Every structure is written in structure tokens, then in C-alpha cells.
Amino acid sequence: xxxxxxxxxxxxxxxxxxxxxxxxxxxxxxxxxxxxxxxxxxxxxxxxxxxxxxxxxxxxxxxxxxxxxxxxxxxxxxxxxxxxxxxxxxxxxxxxxxxxxxxxxxxxxxxxxxxxxxxxxxxxxxxxxxxxxxxxxxxxxxxxxxxxxxxxxxxxxxxxxxxxxxxxxxxxxxxxxxxxxxxxxxxxxxxxxxxxxxxxxxxxxxxxxxxxxxxxxxxxxxxxxxxxxxxxxxxxxxxxxxxxxxxxxxxxxxxxxxxxxxxxxxxxxxxx
Ligand code: MF3
Ligand code: CO
Ligand code: CO
Numbered sequence: 001x002x003x004x005x006x007x008x009x010x011x012x013x014x015x016x017x018x019x020x021x022x023x024x025x026x027x028x029x030x031x032x033x034x035x036x037x038x039x040x041x042x043x044x045x046x047x048x049x050x051x052x053x054x055x056x057x058x059x060x061x062x063x064x065x066x067x068x069x070x071x072x073x074x075x076x077x078x079x080x081x082x083x084x085x086x087x088x089x090x091x092x093x094x095x096x097x098x099x100x101x102x103x104x105x106x107x108x109x110x111x112x113x114x115x116x117x118x119x120x121x122x123x124x125x126x127x128x129x130x131x132x133x134x135x136x137x138x139x140x141x142x143x144x145x146x147x148x149x150x151x152x153x154x155x156x157x158x159x160x161x162x163x164x165x166x167x168x169x170x171x172x173x174x175x176x177x178x179x180x181x182x183x184x185x186x187x188x189x190x191x192x193x194x195x196x197x198x199x200x201x202x203x204x205x206x207x208x209x210x211x212x213x214x215x216x217x218x219x220x221x222x223x224x225x226x227x228x229x230x231x232x233x234x235x236x237x238x239x240x241x242x243x244x245x246x247x248x249x250x251x252x253x254x255x256x257x258x259x260x261x262x263x264x265x266x267x268x269x270x271x272x
Contacts, residue, residue, distance in 0.1 A: 003176055003184050005202035010109070010178065011243060014204055014252050017104055017111035018241050020053050022255030024074075024102040025115050029257060032117040034094045038076040041100065042087035046073040055104035058112075058181050068224050075101040075114075082169055082210050082218050082227040082235040094120040097130060099237045103181060110177050112206050113253035114239040125213065126234055131262075132164050133211040133236035138265040140189070140207045141242055144249040150185055150196030153207060158190040161211045169210035169218055169235070172227070176205045177241055199244045204252065208239030 006014065027048050028041055049055045057073035070086075077085035077099040078092070085099075092098065101114035116130040136157045143152040153174075161168050174187030185197055189209040214233025221228060229235050243250040251258075 003197060003200075003203050004178060005200060006178060006204055006243075007202075011202070011204070013107050013109040014111065014178065014241070014243070017055075017106040017109045018113070018252030019111070019255055020055050020106055021102045021104045021111035021113045021241070022253045022258055023053070024048060024104065025100060025113060026255050026257035028100055029117065032092065032098055032100070032119060034092055034096075034119045036092055038078065038085070038087040038090050038092070038098075041076055042072045042074050045100075045102065049073065049104055053104065053106070055106045058103035058105050058110055062181060064182065070225060075099070077101070077226075077235070077237070079234055080229045080232045082212070082229060083172055083237060084225045084227050086223055086225055092119040095122055095126070096120075097122055097126045097234065097236065101237070101239065108179055110179070110181050110241075111253055112177055112181070112208075112239060112241050114208065114237055115259070116236050116238060129166065129211065129213045129234050130236045132161065132166055133209060134238050134259065135262050135264050136160050136189070136209045136211055137207055137238040137240065138262055139268065140209065141240065141249055141251065142265045142268065144199060144207075144242060144244055146199055146201040146244055146246045148199050149194050150187060150199065151191045152193045154188040154191035155193040157209050161209070167212045167214070167216035169212060169216055171218060172210060174206040174208045174239075176203070178204060201244055201246045203244040204241065206239055206241050208237060210235060210237045
């Protein structure tokens with residue numbers, strides 16, 4: 001098995017799918033407020049994807065080996081939930097932090113992106129975790145260029161997270177993406193620079209660090225999907241789908257509401 005190099009035509013379709021995934025997040029942003037249920041967020045996104053965008057929500061009935069089919073169209077992971085939170089009756093309350101993870105299929109190609117949202121005003125600690133995690137995603141992305149190593153991404157993310165007293169979730173990683181939701185390579189969010197596959201122009205994968213305020217350990221809930229921190233500390237995640245280019249990278253999941261690059265990765269020594 002090897003990492004696909006996408007053709008110019010495939011890359012163009014991935015740009016469309018990526019932008020559409022970002023636009024679902026733009027659409028749902030104003031609805032993430034105290035009093036709404038995660039199930040209502042799912043219903044709103046599902047209808048927008050199916051009826052407005054004419055995209056397919058990739059999570060719905062997704063069943064990788066060893067999993068039962070995922071029952072909803074988006075993932076909503078609240079507070080100490082790390083990822084794959086299943087939308088339902090839970091009502092968001094003032095101060096909750098929520099990851100909304102969207103994957104659409106358009107014209108046979110997947111776009112996958114997630115952001116953190118606040119219901120009302122977050123605590124200072126919660127906002128700090130979300131900011132550090134956003135910086136981790138960007139610092140990882142900034143290491144990407146043809147000729148660099150997969151391990152460079154994880155090493156940069158781990159250094160930033162642990163340098164701020166946070167921890168990196170080990171069990172879930174970024175992934176190649178294209179006609180399939182999850183393909184090679186696995187993009188670890190920890191590791192050593194200079195290790196792993198060399199990146200080539202035309203590779204497309206996600207960078208989606210899950211960062212915990214406490215310990216890295218996680219466990220899976222009895223629903224077979226929802227992942228939570230073992231110590232119940234807060235967890236955050238941000239995700240973009242990224243194309244490797246000769247000069248560096250192109251983020252494919254950019255939309256009007258995409259947050260700009262943070263100051264820290266713009267000013268890091270030695271990179272663009
Ligand atoms: N979107 C997630 C990812 O970034 C995967 C969700 S799988 C689901 O890889 F079935 F839970 F939707
Ligand atoms: Co992903
Ligand atoms: Co995702």
C-alpha cells in the first residue's frame with residue numbers, strides 16, 4: 001500500500017469538496033449557542049448538506065472495520081469528549097466548548113474539516129486550550145512541503161502542545177483522503193522530526209490534532225463511538241484537509257469563515 005498522488009483533476013474536485021465542508025461550518029457557527037441540542041445542530045447541518053449543497057454527509061452510516069454504523073451526519077464533541085461525539089438530546093450550556101466535525105462527499109471526493117465553537121463565554125482555561133490546539137494544527141501544517149517528512153508534522157505539534165502543559169491524544173490521527181474517507185498515510189500528531197514517509201507534491205491528507213488539558217489517556221463510551229478523556233479533562237480539536245505542493249501546502253478546506261493563521265506560526269523562525 002502507498003500514498004496516492006492526486007491528479008490535477010482530482011485535486012480540483014478535492015478543492016470543491018473541501019470548500020463545501022468549510023461552508024457547512026460557516027453555516028452552523030451562529031447556531032452554536034446555549035439552549036440548542038447537538039441533535040438539532042446535526043439536523044440543521046444534514047439539511048444544509050443534502051438540500052442546499054447537494055453533498056453527502058460522509059459520517060452517516062460510516063462503518064469502518066470493528067465499528068457499528070455511525071448514526072448521524074456530523075460529529076459534535078463537547079468539553080471532555082475528544083472526538084466522534086454522537087449528536088443527540090444534550091443541550092449546550094453556557095461555557096461549553098464544542099468541536100463540530102464535518103465531512104462531505106461531492107462528485108465522489110471527500111472534504112473533512114472541524115473547528116471549536118463556544119456556547120456563550122468560555123472559561124479562560126477552555127479558551128486557552130482551544131487556542132493552543134488551533135496553533136498546534138497550524139504549526140503542523142506549516143512544516144508541510146514536498147521533501148519534508150510526515151514525522152515533522154507530529155513533532156512540531158507535540159512540542160507546542162507539551163510546551164504548554166497539554167497532551168496529545170495518540171490513538172487517533174490525521175489521514176489521507178480522496179475518494180475514500182480514510183486512506184494512507186496515517187498522520188500522527190506526535191513523533192520525531194525526520195522520520196516517516198517523505199512528502200510528495202499531490203498528496204492530500206488531514207491534520208487534526210486532539211489536545212487534552214490533562215493527561216493523554218482516552219476511553220470509548222458504550223455507544224461504540226464517543227471518545228472521552230479518561231481524567232475528564234477538557235479536550236479540543238481543529239482539522240483541515242491539506243494538499244502538499246512543491247512550495248509548501250495548500251489548505252483545501254478554506255471558506256469565508258475560516259479563521260486566519262495565528263500569529264505564532266506566522267512568526268516561527270525559519271519557515272515561510
Ligand atoms: N471526521 C472524522 C475525521 O476527521 C471521522 C469521523 S468518523 C464518524 O476523521 F463516523 F464518526 F463520523
Ligand atoms: Co479527518
Ligand atoms: Co473530521
